[in-house]
Amino acid sequence: MIRFEHVTKRYADGTTAVDDLSFEVAEGELITLVGPSGCGKTTTMKMVNRLIEPTGGRILVDGEDIAAADPVELRRRIGYVIQQVGLFPHKTVLDNTATVPHLLGHPRKKARARAAELLDLVGLDPSVYGDRYPDQLSGGQRQRVGVARALAADPPVLLMDEPFGAVDPVVREHLQNEFLRLQSTLHKTVLFVTHDIEEAVRLGDRIAVYGAGRIEQLDTPATVLGAPATPYTAEFVGADRGLKRLSVTPVEAADLEEPPVVRVDDPAGRAADRLAAAGAPWAVVLGADGSPYGWVPATALTGTGEEPAPQDATVRTHARRMDAWLPLGAPLRQALSTMLQHDAGWIAVRDGDRHLGVLTPARLHSALRRATTADASGTSRGEIALDTVPGAGAPL
Template identity: 70%
Template sequence: MIRLDRVTKRYPDGTDAVADLSLDVATGELVTLVGPSGCGKTTTMKMVNRLIEPTSGRIFLDDEDITRADPVKLRRRMGYVIQSGGLFPHRTVLENTVTVPSLLGWDRKKARSRGVELLELVGLDPAKLGDRYPHQLSGGQRQRVGVARALAADPPVLLMDEPFGAVDPVVREHLQTEFLRLQQELRKTILFVTHDIEEAVRLGDRMAVFSMGGRIEQFDTPSSVLGAPANDYVADFVGADRGLKRLSVTEITPDDLELPPIVHLDDPMPEALAKLRAAGSRWAVVLDDAGDLHGWVDDRVGTGTVRDRARRMEAWVPVHASLKQAFGEMLQHDAGWIAVVDGDRFVGVLTPARLHEALRRSIGAEERDIPPAEVVLDTIEG
């Protein structure tokens, strides 16, 4: 969809903001550009929509050399989101949202309908907020309006320049979650500039790590960048805690789980206790007759039925959740294990030891280019 071929931006004083850069972004892919301030990542993105003209090289959009296109028409084919949304202060939320459709000559009714649809899509109530002005919104709300405006004409490409950088960490995480939901639904082709390595890892299908002078040191999946940095620069940039960062891009798999003793709601407690003793365990997972997770029970009381003694399962995650999400649940509930479910169906439990093994297997698989299940972990006993 987007291809940069040996693009350079050189300023009159001889400084290269971007040097001989080649980059490709596939249709429906979200690529994050990450690096220190002044490394050329924003310049790279602005050359794609010709806000900055390249000194040399070619840029293609769907095999069309856009360095020869009308820049105004080009920009109307791309959504553009910046910090704080970049909204027009004298226009209402709804008027801001339909800016591009209006410029493209859409009739008023069609444009308004599209604006209402998009405000709802980004989680804003057009009936309550559509007639407000940007200064009457929170920072997170302004960012959502900015995203809605960028999507208004249904562009195939979105360019996003640190769009969540001006909000507090809690709102930022919520916006990232909502944006990932939107991307799963819309599958736009996105260039996303950020200085935040964790944001780049969380959002990107691939990430380009820039060094000063607009050079890409590594362009790969987040898991590859974290698991196998291309050089010392990348290793230093992603940080010594890159193993912890990798938790967010490593999914739980069935191979990571343990199967504890399982009892059912109508089992007599003496039978349940006998099952626990046979397994050498002090607790069991409780399922209903359909095999759905109900809770858990321990060995402290041996009378009545399991239904009478079962406790609510507080710590659980859905199958294919990230190891980071699982680790967070463990810490929040001070749990020695958490349940993993597929809908309501119980799949297994993840323990801290298994979580650590899953992370080690993921890193080993990346380094050796083999499936995680084939990684043999070294142990003290081994």
């Protein structure tokens, strides 16, 4: 969809902002451009809509050399979102969002209807926010309007220049989540500029790590973090890149332990027999519908705990609630956060409605080590065998 062919930008004073840049962005792909200030990432993005003209090479969008396109018409076909949002203060939210469709000649009624659809899509009810003005919105809400306006003409390409950089960390994470949700539905081709490596890792299908005017490495977030191609990339992503990998390493079925499973309405005696046969000190408890309910220790079921178990008791009588669970494929970062939130030694993992097993801190650590080793060695995660310190893999 976007192709750079030996693109260079050199200014009259001899400064080279971008030097012989060649790479492609596939249709529907989101590439994050990340690097320190002055490295050329914003210049790269602005050359796509000709806000900056290259001094050498070619840029093609959907096979068309943009040098032959009218700059104004080109910009109307490319969505553009910036950190300062740039909303018109004298226009309502609805009219701001309808700006580009109106400029493209769409009837006012049609443009406003499209604007209302987009506001709803980004989580702003048009009946509530449509008639407000930008100064009546929070920073996060203005950013949402900026995204909606960029999408209003349904452009195939979206350029985003630090769009969430001006809001606080909590709002920023929420906006990132919303944008990932939108992208999973709309599949736009996106160049996303950021100076934040964690944001780049979280959002990008691939990451372009910039040095001075050039790309040091362009690869998936997992590979950039697990196998930096150059010393510069390794230094830029940081010594804690193993922790950053938590955001891009999914929970897999092979990471899970499988303790015995009982249901809340099972007779306590029968559940106790099952644990005894398995030699297990506890079991995962599922609700009647198969959803995670909690856990139960064997001592409670057998009556060897603090109180004897009634003869007619069910597992529910002695089960201990714990709502910590995740879907298969969730990132390890979410798994760790859930463990900490619930102060839990394990969390249940499900595939749809089916309980698969539990993830413990030890298994989470092993999953991260296998993923990092796999990227460094160029093999699959499932082929990696780890040497562990004796006792380190015991469940908590």
